[in-house]
Amino acid sequence: MTRIELVRRPQHSALFSVLSPFIAVLITALIGGIMFAMLGKSPIGGLHAYFIEPLTEVWSIHELIIKATPLILIAVGLSVCFLSNNWNIGAEGQFIMGAIAGSVMPVLYPGITGPMVLPLMLVMGMAGGAAWATVPAFLKARFGTNEILSSLMLVYVAELFLDWLVRGPWRNPEGFNFPETRSFHADAILPEMLSASGRAHYGFVFAILAALIVWFMLSRTLKGYEIRVLGESPRAGRFAGFSAKRMVFFAFIVSGALAGLAGIIEVSGAIGQLRPAISPGYGFTAIIVAFLGRLNPLGIVAAGLILALSYLGGEAAQISLGVSDKVANVFQGVLLFSVLACDTLIRYRIRIVRPQPAAAPEPAR
Amino acid sequence: MTASASEKPGPTPLLAVEGITKRFGDLVANDAVDFDILAGEIHALLGENGAGKSTLVKMLFGSLMPDGGRIVWNGEQVSIANPSAARHLGIGMVFQHFSLFDSLTVAENIALSLEDDVPLSTVADEARRLGEVYGLTLNPEALAGDLSVGERQRVEIIRCLLQEPSLIILDEPTSVLTPQEAERLFETLDKLKAEGKSILYISHKLDEVKRLCDRATVLRHGKVVAHCDPRAETAKSLAAMMVGEEVQAVRRTHDAPADGEAGRDVVLGVRNLDQPPLGPFSTPLRAIHMNVHAGEVFGIAGVAGNGQSELFEALSGEQLQDNPNAVTIGGAPAGRLGPNGRRRLGAAFAPEERFGHAAVATMPLTENILLSRHASDASAYQSGGRLGMLRRSALGRTLARVVDAMDVRKSGENPDAGTLSGGNLQKLILGREFDRRPRLFIVNQPTWGVDAGAAARIRQALMDAATAGAGALVISQDLDELLEMCDRISVIHNGEMSEPLDARTVTREQLGLLMGGAEPEKHHGVAA
Structure with a gap:
């Protein structure tokens, strides 16, 4: 019987390293089309509403950039973590803690204004995210705790902490008992880039800068080399004189700080106050972004825009087709699976084995 | 060295390989290889790393499929689709690169390779018994991950013997044994031979081959260069066949x-x-x-x-x-x-394990040179002070020097370390240290x-x-x-x-x- 085998490649395929994300997107679109057909909608119409419509108007491109900003910031930090073999799944929590820490100034001290407020908020946001990420880092380095579990569980702690704050001590005294903090004053709002055409704020510039800096670090400096060596082989890293424990802290602090920065940018730029829910799961979606971008910060910029499109497409499809906005989550999940599956092609090639095994001809490579 | 297989009129060989060919892309790893093994014979397979021995053996054990040629087992042409099929035929294998699960115990690792459902305690007892009989002391409860290279090899040998195969393929089995232990292993192999089992013995140690083996097949660059009787050859002449030139002592x-010399x-x-x-x-x-x-x-x-x-x-x-x-x-x-x-x-260091300790398989050679030299030669390979920017051109020049000095054979300018053969990688690992003049x-x-x-x-x-x-x-x-x-x-x-x-x-x-x-x-x- 004819069967399909995976044959290990002698060397990573450079071609498929580049092609694999595109194949994954293609497969996702295919499965999405089937899903629309099963929902009784036209597959072409569905995919059009999802992936094309949001790009046809200027205001919605602004929205795309707003949604891509936190995804890129978080995913760039996660790439440092994942490359060094530190599995930070709790970026969502670090995002929230960054938002809370960054909001201390405008919420508790609304009387303090001036040009220094915003920079201070951004720094405090980074510190808050980094501090929250230090917890799983410490537990891993000191006690050997599994960081996947500890970082993930801290997400729920952060979510509930935010919920308690905005319903309790930080609730807006003039807010008619709505669970919200007071709206940020003008000096605490991240300005818009082109306010004539849409809402996109300067957070996107931070995201691009972060991607460039981390890209430079990873590909051009000894620190990046250290990250990659420790991720590939901790023992070889020790032989090289690198400390895996210090790397745990470094990776978690970098990614926590970037997630925290994303949190305060989101609150200060897009929302303008703290609410019980400030993220539609950016911290988790960023994991997909990181892998879709091949853990390369420049790839992550592109991947962030694609995933942001899936959020917008979800909203658009809900309006124009009347499908649930949960379809966006389905797309994201399918995309992650496709990306991971397509990565197999980098290390393996597909071989079709025909019945007469003794002289099975090999397909050209 | 002309006693070619086909000239022997004797009994049907247990295993005959006829014109086996295997290609990897442009590389012909095995080019029309012929040889045969009789029942109750110890047959040596000689050749340098990269000569195609491992490829040949993997085809016999069903890990690779040949592109051409035939494998004849007991007079019948067979197709060995996977290791399980090989075991069913009665071929047992002790690989050069060990295939043990680190997180399992010795007994569990052995049990995994058995097809029948045998209780773990039975496996442990049997392993202990075989270990004593063949002088391969082992603790069946030890975790494979904690074993040294030598101990892992013992697990592999015992795992193979448990299958009671009629052909045993041994890849460099004595490299981790004391002379006394090696001698005991030879006695074991002689005993197995007397029981009528055949052994395909792969070794670089020519004295062993002369001591142990009835016939030898010498491979070079994927081709058979000679069938010979190792006892009629000298170690020097065998080495010359293997490398195609006289090896310099x-x-x-x-x-x-002198010990304790003060000067x-x-x-x-x-x-x-x-x-x-x-x-x-x-x-x-x-x-x-x-x-x-x-x-x-x-x-x-x-x-x-x-x-x-x-x-x-x-x-x-x-x-x-x-x-x-x-x-x-x-x-x-x-x-x-x-x-x-x-x-x-x-000081300069070169550890035992090449992949994952001395080198990172998935990184190019230049980055593997950096592994041990980024700090001792910081001024050569880094610029920008605290930024620590890597100077790739300097690394490339060092690589060229090391490759030249140690005759490292590689494909391409700067391939991943994982593509190098064991010997060439080791030359690179030591060469990057010699280059420092420590x-x-x-x-x-x-x-x-x-x-x-x-x-x-x-x-x-x-x-x-x-x-x-x-x-x-x-x-x-x-x-x-x-x-x-x-x-x-x-x-x-x-x-x-x-x-x-x-x-x-x-x-x-x-x-x-x-x-x-x-x-x-x-x-x-x-x-x-």
């Missing part, structure tokens, strides 16, 4: 400093080095004491798992000492320094699993470094290698080192006894 180019500097001093066991199956180090002088090659013999890796990591700085003076390099206290601190004092070398199993040509080159380079005034500490299980290179040899057993012996006067028997410890049965030291 390593030349002693320096005068051995020479001590480049490595170790004083009362104690180290508790690092894991449940790690060997503690006890009161290690030695001096390695400039210009000297100091050897440490011993059976795998007696503290060699622990000693290496203690000396390399991967494990620190409490007392800064427990280890001195060039007279400077180094006990509290990590690997890079010790490298800056002029004053102290500490190497662990420098030629393990390395082909004869590369091994000779590595030994010669170490000897030349000693001639030029460096000190070298060579930890090895290969007594021939140590006797060839060293001025003094000490034996490590159960974490303790013997007094150094003069390599010119010591006998193999003396060393073998020390390697086995006072009580040979207890030499397998598992720390409580």
Whole structure:
């Protein structure tokens, strides 16, 4: 019987390293089309509403950039973590803690204004995210705790902490008992880039800068080399004189700080106050972004825009087709699976084995 | 060497390989290979690394499918689709690269390869029994991940014997045994042969092949260059067939400093080095004491798992000492320094495991050169001060120098380390250190699993470094290698080192006894 085998490649395929994300997107679109057909909608119409419509108007491109900003910031930090073999799944929590820490100034001290407020908020946001990420880092380095579990569980702690704050001590005294903090004053709002055409704020510039800096670090400096060596082989890293424990802290602090920065940018730029829910799961979606971008910060910029499109497409499809906005989550999940599956092609090639095994001809490579 | 297989009129061979061909892209790994094995025969497969032995054997064991040719088993053409089919035919295999799950115990690893559902306790008992019969001492409850290379090989051999195969393929089986243990293995193999089993014996050790094997097939560049009777050949003529040229014996180019000679500097001093066991199956180090002088090659013999890796990591700085003076390099206290601190004092290290310790398989060669040299040669490979930007052009020039000096064969300009053969990677790992001109070398199993040509080159380079005034500490299980290179040899057993012996006067028997410890049965030291 004819069967399909995976044959290990002698060397990573450079071609498929580049092609694999595109194949994954293609497969996702295919499965999405089937899903629309099963929902009784036209597959072409569905995919059009999802992936094309949001790009046809200027205001919605602004929205795309707003949604891509936190995804890129978080995913760039996660790439440092994942490359060094530190599995930070709790970026969502670090995002929230960054938002809370960054909001201390405008919420508790609304009387303090001036040009220094915003920079201070951004720094405090980074510190808050980094501090929250230090917890799983410490537990891993000191006690050997599994960081996947500890970082993930801290997400729920952060979510509930935010919920308690905005319903309790930080609730807006003039807010008619709505669970919200007071709206940020003008000096605490991240300005818009082109306010004539849409809402996109300067957070996107931070995201691009972060991607460039981390890209430079990873590909051009000894620190990046250290990250990659420790991720590939901790023992070889020790032989090289690198400390895996210090790397745990470094990776978690970098990614926590970037997630925290994303949190305060989101609150200060897009929302303008703290609410019980400030993220539609950016911290988790960023994991997909990181892998879709091949853990390369420049790839992550592109991947962030694609995933942001899936959020917008979800909203658009809900309006124009009347499908649930949960379809966006389905797309994201399918995309992650496709990306991971397509990565197999980098290390393996597909071989079709025909019945007469003794002289099975090999397909050209 | 003309006694070709086809001329033998005798009985049907157990296994015959006819015109087997295997291609990987442009590379022809096996080009129309012919040979056969009779029942009750020990047949040697000789060849350098990269000659195509492993490819051939993988096809016999069903891990690879041939592109052409036939395999005939007991007179019938067969197609061996997978290892399970090979086992059903009665072919057992002990691989050169071990295939054990680190997180499982020895008994569990063995049970995994059995197709019937056998209780774990039965497997453990059987493994223990076979281990005793064949002199392969093992603790079936030990985790595979904690075993040394030598112990892992024992698991593989026992796992194979449990299948009761009629053809056993052994890949470099004696490289981790003491002479006495190797002799016991040979007796075992002779016994198996007398029972009518056939053995395909792959080795670089020509003396063994001459001692053990009835016939030999010599491969070079994927082709059979000769079928011969190894007993009618000399080791030299066999080596010449293998490499296609006469192998140069390593030349002693320096005068051995006498033990305790006062005039020479001590480049490595170790004083009362104690180290508790690092894991449940790690060997503690006890009161290690030695001096390695400039210009000297100091050897440490011993059976795998007696503290060699622990000693290496203690000396390399991967494990620190409490007392800064427990280890001195060039007279400077180094006990509290990590690997890079010790490298800056002029030491160079080459560990036993190439992939995952000495090199990263998925990184290109230039980045593997950086692995051990980013700190000791910081000014050459980094710019931009605290930024630590890498100077790739400088790395590329170093790679070219190393490749040239050590004759590293690779495909492409700067391929991933994982694409190099074992011998070529080892030449690169040592070459990146020679290139620094350090004053102290500490190497662990420098030629393990390395082909004869590369091994000779590595030994010669170490000897030349000693001639030029460096000190070298060579930890090895290969007594021939140590006797060839060293001025003094000490034996490590159960974490303790013997007094150094003069390599010119010591006998193999003396060393073998020390390697086995006072009580040979207890030499397998598992720390409580």
